[in-house]
Amino acid sequence: MRPLAATRPRAEEPVAAKQAGRIPLLEREAPLGYLLVLPAVLYLGIFIAYPFVMSVGLSFLDAQAGSARWNFIGWDNYSKVDAYQIVANNFRIATFESEQEARALADQRKQGIVTTEPSGQRFKAVVHVAGNDVPLIEMDSDSDASFNASSVLQDLDWTVRGRGKKWEVIANTGENPITLGEFTDRSKMKEELKHDLLVEADTKVIAKGTGVLQDSNFPLALKNTFKYTFFTEFFKMLIGVPCALLLNRKFGGRRLLRGLLVIPWVIPIAISAQAWLWILDSTYSVINWTLTHLHILSPGHVINFRGDADYAMGSVIAVNIWRGFPFTAIIILAGLTAIPDEILERARLDGANAFQRFFHIIAPMVRPILMVSLLFSVIFSFTDFNTIWIITKGGPYDQTQVLSTYAYQLGINAGYLGKGAAISLFMFPIMAVMVFAMLQFLRRENM
């Protein structure tokens, strides 16, 4: 096949080419093309592909900042179980025919005592309350059995619950279930458990270990990442759509207004978030000041936006919405301006009201462009670090930790490079699935 460049009709061939009897390398499309793309490919290969491969490598090493030798440890950074723990909650102490009897038992638990007795090779703990003897637990050691039974009796909250015609006394532990034992072999556990507990209870198996999956902060960070992404994107749309519809009308100063609206998106978030830190300050928050003076809050009960776990997540989401909604609005606006006025005018003449025009004409026409921007937006929210790190640093008590901040905390601050890399890499397959889903959608939309 002849090079494409040569097929083009020409008045006169370049002199150099005529002399050489062929077209010079740089005059042919393919070699020139490869040459021009090469620097970009090399650069991205060195500075993206290589660190990415390195990241995968690090996640299989016990890499720690400052340690001289890093060993291959396989999947241990991802998951390494040292032991399984059985935890139990909601012990069904006793069942009665009447509510009165049940209440009497629950009320008198403070006077109850625990005794243990040998049962074959093991020991059985019995709780004696209000004339009832309840065999509770059976364990290998006398003291363990007695300790656990005493906790059930003394530390737990005993409540009475109706169930069918019967009344149950249930011992509830609240947030810290009682640990019944640790096992290294998961398969034996079920059997073991049957022998252990002599009353019914809700049991759960918890894997304890040093891997990321055994770290209780990891599922929290994962959940927060999704929460953060979902609510940010949802509210950005909710604010961005009406904003874009208003901006699409013709009015004086439209260009200026559009310019002003985009400012949150232009200013580096690390800088503008400082203003938010001050707005969300625990003592001098202007929001608290306003709410107090409107008598919505009393001065002693102001909101601690960053220090209170209930508000911290909402605060970081709000800051991210603030930063991102102008972008959403501008993208939707670009889609809106592409809709020819005649179509909307014709619809208006045909008697379509504003809602019908929005849902049947505007929304379908804006959808493709919106989905692409949503793809970007979701990925950037999902991997966002700056907003959360500056506003809460993942706190209070890791309650606003997302994958990226947790990776930083563990990988850079604590120096566990391998584990940090493993957490970062958890983002990758999730992102890949999202990108794939979006691309499939776009293909179906024929873009």
Next chain:
Amino acid sequence: MTLWRRLKPHVASWAGLTPFLAFALFPFYWAVITSFKADANLYDLRRQPFWFSKTDGQSGQPYHKDIIVPASFRDGPVQWRIAVGAHTTRSDSEQSPAPIAIIGDQTVYSPVDGALARIDIPTGQVGHPNDVIGSIQVVPDSWLCDSFLSLCTTLTHYRFLASTPFYGWMRNSLVAGAFVVLITILISVPAAYALARLRFRGNRALGIGIFLTYLIPPTILFIPFSQFVGSLHIADKIWSLILSYPTFTIPFCTWLLMGFFRSVPKEIEERALLDGATRLQMLRLVVIPVVLPGILTAAIFAFTLSFQEYVYALTFISSTVNRTLPVGISVEMVRGDVYFWGPLMASAIIGSIPVVIVYALSLDWFISGMTTGAVK
């Protein structure tokens, strides 16, 4: 009547957009007003915080702070080395504050910045060490008071920035941004042209590949990248940022520029080739001048993206003086739990200026770049 009918759509649009505008701009208003407030006013919860106030919310007196001087301070005759009205700087945010007075051998520092208004110490009095022998009244700096709408504003927070490495951080950010723009343009322009216009095997796949690298964010790569930077011996140097930022500016700008190159009419290229230009000459002399607005847009984006970057700058740079502006402000303007709100807001305002200038000069390009970047 007719005037109102003509104005109505404009007024309605503005009214509808006001809430959005208020939400978008309130933090900036807040930063500006905070940066000009004297501390005494800033931390006065009794005064409404939306505007400046000259008097104390509790006493109604002009803002002042009494420094109580206990008798234990005095060992000999009380001596003053600072005249009434002398300017003082506060001790909490200044690294080495000037003492406002020396009593006996002991120095007294002012907790607020401002001027000494009144000295009220009876001399020659001897009392129990716990007794108060006098008070020093300091009023907040009134440098701008009565000169600008007679507001009690101050420039101390801005002056304070000079005693921090703030302008060094600004220079680091600008230098890094300039180099990143240079590298990005040098690499992206040829790549974008080749991908948009030249036919070769794998063209489409390469284009999509470069686009996908843009979707790999710094938060996935920063841990291995910090090791990589260490092995190149550029950790804690601005070169680590200059080399790492193009990883996201090159894909973005290449993608952006491909759109601009596609919009160049094929005929002008063909004519140049017919006139005997080599392909590289044609690119340099014909195509690039046509897409110059596109290249400028790409440069603006490369600058903005690198100016905004945070994770790499936080991870790679460890010494205070080498930090970039966003990291410097957020890390170094806070000491322990103490936030210096005035200087923080002042630095946020000054730190935004470069991007705001770039943005204001290129508003339309910027917004069209935002949309084409996401849409093409």
